[in-house]
Amino acid sequence: MMKTLFSPDGLVGLLFLFNLIVTVVGGIVACNSERLVRAVIGLVVCFVGVAGIYYFLNSPFIAMMHILIYIGAVAVAISFAIMLAAPEEKKRTGPTNSLSGPIGLITALLLVSGLVSLAYTTEWTSMAKVNDGSVKIIGIQLLTNHSMVFELISIVLLIAILGALVIARGGRED
């Protein structure tokens, strides 16, 4: 089945390609830029692309939560930490020594090639869906099948907030 560029399906495909490019470029900037502030901006761009990928995977709810949590909370917290913790001339980042760059690159390339070859050689079988995966079903399952994990996650978050306050408070002079 051929799809032309100017059909609705073709435009959706084009949008997806644009999304992939945004994700990959943002990721490269995030893991490779010389300044930390640019790395955070790359992380935000990459997360916008990832949220678009979640939208293509039939879950706009997860896409919205991803933007809310990662861009609205995590990236903002990281940029606050950059402002608090690093003087301007020392915000440069890069390989520790001349050897760690190539070794890290080789390790990452080996990992990626292994995962990609695994994804292409395995015969993935799909099963019939038992529900439509809507927000209503997610809510019902969170409060019935997975209620224990749900409660544990909230306790973990509470302890993490308290622990972050305690760690960041210790060692202050005043």
Add this chain to the structure above:
Amino acid sequence: MPLLTLYDQLTTYLVIAALLFGMGVYGLLTRRTLIGMLIAAELLLAGASINFMAFNRFTAPDPALGQIFTLFIMAIAAAEAAIGLSIVIAFYRHLKTIETADAAHLKG
């Protein structure tokens, strides 16, 4: 054009997840500052989440399960970022630097 039907194949999502994972590993291994390593760890978690969501969409029988798992990953990532950043702040307050090579007090 086969490029335009990429969004309907499982392997596309697996490849993009592998790419994000590889970038995260590269950043973790080569970054010189603690905040850079934290950013790379966020990339790792995003790659793992995309994997869960792709299998959730294409192969799993219950499409709510992968979304719930991704929500849990997000909660854990938020807790990890909060703890990690407070450790960075405390580290900077003690040593006036955030470079990983300076965290050598326990070095033998």
